[in-house]
Amino acid sequence: MSQQINLFNPIFLKKKRVFGAVPMLQALLVILLGALALGGYARARVGELEQRAAAGKLLLEQREARLAKVTAQFQPRLANPALAGQLANAELLLKSLRDAEAVLHNGRLGNTDGYAEYFRALARQNVGGLWLTGVSIVGAGHDIGVQGRAMQPTLIPNYIARLNAEKIMRGKTFASLRIERAMLEPAAPAPVAAPAAMPISAPLAKLAGVAAPAPADAAPAPPAATAKLAPFVEFSLQSSMPEAAK
Structure with a gap:
C-alpha cells in the first residue's frame, strides 16, 4: 500500500505587496502636485475677481460723486404759487x-369755410347783358341777397337757374324776386347867362316910360328837368333756407 505525502506549505510562498512604500510615495507626490496646481489656479482666479471688484468699486464711487454733484446743483425747488x-x-x-x-x-x-366759394360761384355764372351791383351774405350763408341790373328781364330767370346749379347754392331757393325799370336821373340844366344891357337908372326909366331893368345878378329860372327811363331793369334776389337747415 502506497501513500502520498504533500510537503508544500502556502506559508512559505513569497507574497506580493500592492501598497508598497514606493507606490504610495508616487501617489502622494501626484496628489501634492495636483493640489499645488489647483491652488495656483484658484489664486489667479481670485486675483482677477478682486481686480474686477476694485474696478467696480471705483466706478461706483465715481457715480456716487457725480450723483452728489448733480443733486447739489439741481436741488428740488419749492412750488411757486404764481406759476x-x-x-x-x-x-x-x-x-x-x-x-x-x-x-x-x-x-x-x-x-365755417368762409364766403370765398360763394363769390367764386357768382363769378363763374357770367351772363351777357347782366351784371351785379351788390351781394349780401348773412351769417354762415343761410340768407343770400343779390342785387344787379339786366338789359332784358328775360335774362334773370336764366341767371337764377345757373346759380342754383352751383354746388355751394344747392339747398337754397330764392324766395323773393323784385324787378323794376330803372329811372335815369335828369341832368342839371346849364345856367343861362343874363343878356347884356346898359344900366338905366330908375329916374330915367320913369321918364322914358319903361320898366327899370332887373339887377345883373338876377338870372332867369331854369327850365324844369324831366326824368327818363333807363335802358335796363334793376332786380333783387333774396334766398331762404328751410327751417330744418337753420
Missing part, C-alpha cells in the same frame, strides 16, 4: 379752445 395760478389759467384757456374747436367741427355754427 401754479398761471398753469391753472392756461389749462382753462386750453379747455375753452378745445370746446370751441369741437363746436366748429360739429357744424353747429353752419358753414
